[in-house]
Amino acid sequence: MIAFYALGLVLIASAIFTITQRSPVYSVVGLLVNFITLAALYFTLNAEFLGVIQLVVYSGAILMLFVFVIALLSSGIGPFSEGPNRLPRILAPALLAVVIAFGFLAFGVLHAPLGPRTASVGTVGSANVFGSVGDFGTALFTTQLLPFEITAFVLMVAVVGVVTIAGDASPSPTLGHHVRRKRGKEREPIVKAGR
Amino acid sequence: MTVDVSNYIALSAVMFFIGVAGVVLRRNPLIALMAIELMLNAANLALVAFARAWANNAGHVFVFLVVTVAAAEAAIGLAIVVAVFRRAKNVDVDEVARLHG
Secondary structure (H helix, E strand, C coil): CHHHHHHHHHHHHHHHHHHHCCCHHHHHHHHHHHHHHHHHHHHHCCCHHHHHHHHHHHHHHHHHHHHHHHHHHHCCCCCCCCCCCCHHHHHHHHHHHHHHHHHHHHHHHHCCCCCCCCCCCCCCCCCCCCCCHHHHHHHHHCCCHHHHHHHHHHHHHHHHHHHHHHCCCCCCHHHHHHCCCCCHHHCCCCCCCCC | CCCCHHHHHHHHHHHHHHHHHHHHHCCCHHHHHHHHHHHHHHHHHHHHHHHHHHCCCHHHHHHHHHHHHHHHHHHHHHHHHHHHHHHHCCCCCCCCCCCCC
C-alpha cells in the first residue's frame, strides 16, 4: 500500500518533469525514472516478466535511441529553441481540452464495473504462478501465438521503414546501387579499394 | 493485492493525460515522442492492473505487443525527425508544414 503511493508519486512527478523540461536530455532522464518506477509497479502487480521487459526494452533500448538522436541533432546548431514562444496563447485551450477529456475518462472509470477485485494468485518470484516467466512463456507460445507472430512482423516492418526513411543518405560499399552515380566519363568506380 | 485496481487505473489515467498535455503543448518533436511513450506506458499500466485483477495473462501478452509497437514507433518517429532535420535544419513541429496544404 505504501509502496503503491510512493511509486505513484514518483511516477507522476517524473512524468511532469519529462514534459516540462526545456532540454530533451533532461526529459530523457525524467523518462528513465518514470520507466524504472513503472517496472517496480509491474512487480507489485505480479507481472515480473513484464517488469524485466520494461527495464530491458524501454530503459535499455528505446531511451538509448532517444539519446543517440539527441546527440546527433544537437551537434552544431541548436535546432530546438528558435521562433516565437506561442505557448501562452495555446496553453489555456489545450489545458481545457485535456481536463475535459480527463473528466470523461474519470467518469467512465468510476462508473465501470471493474470485475473481480481480489483474485488470488501466488507470490511473486515463485515458479509457474501468475505472471512468472514460465506462465507468460507458456501462454505466448501456445494460446497467444498469433500476437507473438504479429510482434515479429511489426519489428520487421519497423526495420525496413527506418532504413527506407533515414538510411539512404550515406553511401556504403555494400549498397552500391544507392550511391548517386555521375553521368558519362566522370563516373567513378562505386566501390573504391580500401574503403 | 492490497491496493484496489481502481487506484492503478486512476494513476494510469493521470499519467496518460500528462502525456496528452506533453504532445499538445510541446513543439520539440523529441519531447512529443517521449510524451507518446508516456501515454503508451500508461495504457500498459492499465492493462497489467486489469490482468492482475482477473488473474488472466492475456493482458500481459497485450502489453508485450504494445511494447513492440512502441519500439517500432519510436524508431520510425526518430528516423522521420532525423530525415526532416537533414533537409530543413529545423525540427520545430509547427515549422515543418510542407504537407499543410
